[in-house]
Amino acid sequence: MDDTDRAIVNALQGGFPVSETPFADAAQSLGLSAEQLITRIKVLRQRGVLSRFGPMYNADRFGGHNTLVAMEVPAERFDEVTDIVNSFAEVAHNYQRDHRLNMWFVIAAETRERVAQVLTEVQDRTGLLAHDLPKLTEFHIGLKFEA
Amino acid sequence: MTHLLDDIDRAIIVATQDGLPLVERPYDSVAADLGIDAAELRRRVQIMLESGVIRRIGVVPNHYALGYAWNGMTVWDVADADVAAAGAALCGLGFVSHCYERPRLLPDWPFNLFAMIHARRKDDADQLVVRAAQALGVMNRGHRVLYSTRILKKTGLRLKGNGDVPPQPIPARA
Numbered sequence: 258m259d260d261t262d263r264a265i266v267n268a269l270q271g272g273f274p275v276s277e278t279p280f281a282d283a284a285q286s287l288g289l290s291a292e293q294l295i296t297r298i299k300v301l302r303q304r305g306v307l308s309r310f311g312p313m314y315n316a317d318r319f320g321g322h323n324t325l326v327a328m329e330v331p332a333e334r335f336d337e338v339t340d341i342v343n344s345f346a347e348v349a350h351n352y353q354r355d356h357r358l359n360m361w362f363v364i365a366a367e368t369r370e371r372v373a374q375v376l377t378e379v380q381d382r383t384g385l386l387a388h389d390l391p392k393l394t395e396f397h398i399g400l401k402f403e404a
Numbered sequence: 405m406t407h408l409l410d411d412i413d414r415a416i417i418v419a420t421q422d423g424l425p426l427v428e429r430p431y432d433s434v435a436a437d438l439g440i441d442a443a444e445l446r447r448r449v450q451i452m453l454e455s456g457v458i459r460r461i462g463v464v465p466n467h468y469a470l471g472y473a474w475n476g477m478t479v480w481d482v483a484d485a486d487v488a489a490a491g492a493a494l495c496g497l498g499f500v501s502h503c504y505e506r507p508r509l510l511p512d513w514p515f516n517l518f519a520m521i522h523a524r525r526k527d528d529a530d531q532l533v534v535r536a537a538q539a540l541g542v543m544n545r546g547h548r549v550l551y552s553t554r555i556l557k558k559t560g561l562r563l564k565g566n567g568d569v570p571p572q573p574i575p576a577r578a
Contacts, residue, residue: 266470271460273424275450277442280428295426298463302426308558309464311423312449318457325506325518343557351556354477356548358513361477362557388513394505396491400498402467402522 258306258404261289265297266306266404306404317395322372323349323365324391326379327358334383335359341382347375358388409457412440413448424461468555472522474529476549478536479515481508486543487517493539494519499532514546521549 264287274282281291301307330338342348342362351362366372380387415438424430435442452458482490487505494500503519519536523529533549
């Protein structure tokens with residue numbers, strides 16, 4: 258990653274134009290051509306520096322529902338339980354964390370009912386308690402990562 | 405604020421939730437695929453941006469790839485009456501990426517305020533937790549930080565929940 262890549266990552270974590278030729282418009286302030294910017298973003302995507310490029314949607318705003326779930330998974334069952342939890346398309350993120358509650362994942366679905374159903378199925382299929390921790394209040398930030 | 409979406413908006417979301425095409429006129433390309441006018445598509449995207457359906461449009465960095473290997477979920481026990489002030493204090497620090505109030509799991513888990521922090525080094529991450537504790541002052545009745553040791557799955561939001569193949573687990577710190 259060179260200085261130009263860093264400038265792209267730092268400048269374009271929002272504010273991508275909604276215009277006819279947005280790459281040309283965004284490239285201008287970076288001193289690049291539209292083609293150069295497109296190529297750079299393609300390469301950064303391929304290398305995994307960028308996980309996505311495009312609109313980030315807020316599920317809350319179109320009736321979607323999500324919750325954070327915490328589980329205490331015995332070490333010897335960790336991989337098996339990971340496979341079960343990850344097999345649900347509604348599980349968006351899943352992290353192992355250094356605590357007695359060692360598995361933390363997000364269930365996101367279009368309806369509250371489907372979220373509850375996935376939570377029940379996870380408990381049925383793993384035989385483990387899944388603690389439901391829905392957000393009660395969201396404090397808005399919008400932090401950008403510096404490359 | 406709830407924004408009512410019609411079928412065309414939903415078609416736009418489904419067509420772009422994996423990303424915009426990397427071509428000089430990406431909105432024209434999506435509009436052609438959907439069989440709608442490009443100016444109409446841009447108008448709808450602009451409205452979704454203004455109403456918050458779209459948080460932002462741009463690059464989404466993988467913060468692990470940028471070297472942010474230490475990702476901590478800090479959890480705080482604050483009195484219910486202090487939650488709004490405590491959340492605002494954490495937001496104002498400039499290094500918290502997400503902050504939510506969630507229910508406690510009593511008696512073992514008294515924590516009701518969750519804030520994510522990210523750093524390239526463990527020392528720096530620990531220092532951020534200290535600064536967060538200072539910002540909360542006496543509102544903080546106890547806290548923990550749970551670092552992620554492994555990403556087990558990470559995919560974006562899906563309007564249609566099919567065709568979604570879970571990736572292999574990858575280490576948080578290689």
